[in-house]
Amino acid sequence: MTRTPRSTLLRSLALGFALALAGGTAAAKDVELLNVSYDPTREFYAEVNQSFAAQWKQQTGETLKIRASHGGSGKQARSVIDGLEADVVTLALAADIDAIATNGKLLPANWQTRLPHNSAPYTSTIVFLVRKGNPKQIRDWSDLVKPGVAVITPNPKTSGGARWNYLAAWAWASQEYRDGGKVVDFLTRLFKNVPVLDTGARGATTTFVERGIGDVLLAWENEALLTLSEADTRDKFEVVIPSLSIKAEPPVAWVDKNIDRHGTRKQAEAYLRYLYTPEGQRLAAKHGYRPAEPDKVPAAELARFPQVKQVTIDGAFGGWKKAQAEHFADGGFFDKIYQPK
Amino acid sequence: MSSHALSLPRLKIPRFRQPLPGFGLSLGLGLAWLSVVVLLPLAALAIRAAGLGLDGWLRAIQDPRVQASLKLSFGAAFVAAVAASFAGALVAWVIVRYRFPGRRLLDALVDLPFALPTAVAGISLTAIYSANGWVGRWLEPLGVKIAYTPIGIVIALVFIGLPFAVRTVQPVLEALGHEQEEAAASLGASRVTTLRRVVLPELLPALLTGFSLAFARALGEYGSVIFIAGNLPYKTEIAPLLITIRLEEYDYPGAVAIAALLLAASFVCLLAINAIPSLFAHEKRSRRRE
Numbered sequence: 001m002t003r004t005p006r007s008t009l010l011r012s013l014a015l016g017f018a019l020a021l022a023g024g025t026a027a028a029k030d031v032e033l034l035n036v037s038y039d040p041t042r043e044f045y046a047e048v049n050q051s052f053a054a055q056w057k058q059q060t061g062e063t064l065k066i067r068a069s070h071g072g073s074g075k076q077a078r079s080v081i082d083g084l085e086a087d088v089v090t091l092a093l094a095a096d097i098d099a100i101a102t103n104g105k106l107l108p109a110n111w112q113t114r115l116p117h118n119s120a121p122y123t124s125t126i127v128f129l130v131r132k133g134n135p136k137q138i139r140d141w142s143d144l145v146k147p148g149v150a151v152i153t154p155n156p157k158t159s160g161g162a163r164w165n166y167l168a169a170w171a172w173a174s175q176e177y178r179d180g181g182k183v184v185d186f187l188t189r190l191f192k193n194v195p196v197l198d199t200g201a202r203g204a205t206t207t208f209v210e211r212g213i214g215d216v217l218l219a220w221e222n223e224a225l226l227t228l229s230e231a232d233t234r235d236k237f238e239v240v241i242p243s244l245s246i247k248a249e250p251p252v253a254w255v256d257k258n259i260d261r262h263g264t265r266k267q268a269e270a271y272l273r274y275l276y277t278p279e280g281q282r283l284a285a286k287h288g289y290r291p292a293e294p295d296k297v298p299a300a301e302l303a304r305f306p307q308v309k310q311v312t313i314d315g316a317f318g319g320w321k322k323a324q325a326e327h328f329a330d331g332g333f334f335d336k337i338y339q340p341k
Numbered sequence: 342m343s344s345h346a347l348s349l350p351r352l353k354i355p356r357f358r359q360p361l362p363g364f365g366l367s368l369g370l371g372l373a374w375l376s377v378v379v380l381l382p383l384a385a386l387a388i389r390a391a392g393l394g395l396d397g398w399l400r401a402i403q404d405p406r407v408q409a410s411l412k413l414s415f416g417a418a419f420v421a422a423v424a425a426s427f428a429g430a431l432v433a434w435v436i437v438r439y440r441f442p443g444r445r446l447l448d449a450l451v452d453l454p455f456a457l458p459t460a461v462a463g464i465s466l467t468a469i470y471s472a473n474g475w476v477g478r479w480l481e482p483l484g485v486k487i488a489y490t491p492i493g494i495v496i497a498l499v500f501i502g503l504p505f506a507v508r509t510v511q512p513v514l515e516a517l518g519h520e521q522e523e524a525a526a527s528l529g530a531s532r533v534t535t536l537r538r539v540v541l542p543e544l545l546p547a548l549l550t551g552f553s554l555a556f557a558r559a560l561g562e563y564g565s566v567i568f569i570a571g572n573l574p575y576k577t578e579i580a581p582l583l584i585t586i587r588l589e590e591y592d593y594p595g596a597v598a599i600a601a602l603l604l605a606a607s608f609v610c611l612l613a614i615n616a617i618p619s620l621f622a623h624e625k626r627s628r629r630r631e
Contacts, residue, residue: 078589078591197571211467211473211474338406
C-alpha cells in the first residue's frame with residue numbers, strides 16, 4: 001500500500017527529469033540574452049525585446065530569448081560586478097558601466113566609444129513635475145530654493161537618476177552665478193528644501209504622486225511623460241521645462257567577458273545596434289525617451305519633446321569619471337552640501 | 342485513565358529510539374547546514390572587516406555621518422525595543438488571560454510582521470502616517486510629524502519588534518498559572534503589588550529576552566524603515582542605509598566597517614539572551630537558600 005504510490009511518484013519524477021533534460025537539449029539551440037537594465041525601462045525593453053527577437057528570427061532562423069532584469073542602476077551594476085551574467089547592460093549612467101569596467105574588468109575601459117552617440121541610443125532630460133495649476137509658481141531652478149517650496153528628489157548616493165537631477169541643478173547654478181561658492185550655496189539651499197530623500201527614482205515619484213508630498217518633483221522627462229499618460233494622474237500634474245537642463249544619456253554596452261563565455265557576441269551586438277535602427281528609435285520615442293537620431297523617427301512622434309537648452313556631462317563636467325569623483329564620491333561636493341550645521 | 346495505568350506493566354517498553362539517526366550524523370548535518378547558511382557569510386564579512394585593520398575600521402566608524410547614523414540606529418532600536426516589550430507583554434497578557442471573540446485572530450495577527458515583506462510594511466506605514474495618510478492628516482495640523490522623522494523610524498521598528506516580545510512572554514505567562522496571584526491577593530496584596538512583586542519577577546527573563554531579540558532585529562532592519570525614515574543625512578539616515586550607500590559608492594570596506602559593528606552589537610545581544618536564563622536560575626537558587 002505504502003510502497004506503490006511512492007515508487008510511482010519516484011518513477012514519474014525520474015521521467016519528468018529525463019523529459020526536462022531532453023527538452024533542455026532540444027532547446028539548447030535557442031539563444032538567450034540577459035539584458036540588465038535599470039528601473040523605468042521595463043515597458044520599453046519589453047517591446048524592444050519582442051520586436052528584435054522577431055526580426056532576428058526572420059534574418060537568421062534562430063530563436064532568441066531575451067530576458068530583462070530591472071532595478072536601481074547602481075544596484076544592477078553591482079550585481080553584474082558580483083557575478084550576474086549580463087550579456088548587455090543598459091543603465092542610467094555611464095558611471096555605472098565604468099564601475100563594471102574598473103571593478104569587474106568585464107569590458108574594456110573605452111566601451112563608450114564602441115557605439116554611436118556615446119553609446120546612448122536615446123536620451124532624456126531633467127524636468128519639473130508640479131501639481132496642476134502650478135500653485136507655487138515654479139518656473140525655473142531659482143524657484144526651488146524659495147522658502148516654503150518642498151522639492152522631491154532621490155538621494156544621489158543611491159540613485160543614478162538623482163545624480164542627473166543634482167548635476168542639472170549644478171549646471172544651471174554655475175551658469176547663473178559663475179562662482180564656485182555661490183553654486184555650492186545654491187545646492188545647499190536646494191537640498192534644504194528636500195523633505196525626503198528616497199533611495200530611488202520610483203520611490204521619489206511615489207512620494208510626490210501618491211503621498212502628495214512636495215511641490216515639485218525633479219524627474220526624468222520620460223518618467224514625467226509616463227505620469228502624464230496615465231489616466232488617474234493625468235489631470236493632477238503638469239510639466240515645467242526649466243531654462244537649462246542636462247542631457248541625460250543612459251548608455252548601453254555589451255559585456256565582453258560574459259558574451260564570450262556564452263558565445264552570444266553576435267546576438268548581443270546586433271541587439272544593441274538594433275536600438276539605433278528606425279524601429280528602435282521609434283520605440284524609444286514612444287516610451288518617452290528622446291531618440292539620439294531623431295531624423296529616423298516620424299516628426300509627429302517627436303512633438304511631445306519640447307526644445308530644451310541642455311548641457312552635456314562631457315561638456316559641463318568633463319565626463320562621468322570626473323563628475324563622479326568630484327561630486328558623489330565620499331567627501332565630494334554632495335557630502336559638503338550635507339554637512340551638519 | 343486508571344485502567345490504562347494498571348495495564349502498563351504488561352506492555353513491553355520499547356528501547357528508546359531517537360527519531361533522528363545517529364548523533365554524529367545529525368550533528369554533522371546540523372553543523373554543515375548552519376555553516377553554509379550562517380557561518381560562511383559571517384566569515385566572509387569578518388575576513389573583509391579584518392582586511393580593514395583596526396585603524397581603517399576606526400576611521401570608517403568615526404566619520405561624522407556614520408556616527409550620526411549609528412546614534413540614530415542604536416537610539417531608535419532601543420526606544421523601539423522598550424516600547425515593543427511593554428506593548429508585547431500587554432498583548433501576551435490579553436491573549437493568555439482573557440477569553441474573548443477574535444482572540445485566535447489576534448494571536449495569529451501577532452506573527453504578521455514576521456511574514457510580511459518588510460518593504461510592504463514600510464510602504465503601508467508611510468501611507469498611514471504621512472501628511473495625507475489616515476492618521477497623519479489628523480496629526481499634521483497639530484504640528485506632529487511622524488513620517489520622515491525619527492518617530493516614524495521608531496514606529497516601524499516597534500512594528501517589526503512586537504512579535505518577538507509577545508512570543509517570548511506568552512509561553513511563560515501560560516505556564517505561570519493564576520495560583521500565585523490568587524495567593525498574593527488573598528494575603529491582601531494590591532493589584533500593583535501583585536504585579537510588581539509576583540508577576541514581573543517571573544516574567545523578567547522572558548521580557549529581557551524579547552527585548553534583546555527586538556533590539557537586535559531593529560538594529561539591522563532596512564526594508565520597513567527606509568520608506569518612512571525620509572533618509573536625510575545626519576537626521577533620519579539609519580546605519581543599514583548607510584551600508585547600502587557605501588556599497589553604491591563601491592566602497593566595500595566602508596560598508597563592511599559599519600556592518601561589522603552592527604553585527605557585533607547584535608551578536609552581543611544574542612549572547613546576552615543565552616546568558617539570561619542561567620543568570621536568573623542562579624538568582625533563584627540563592628534566593629531559595631536565604
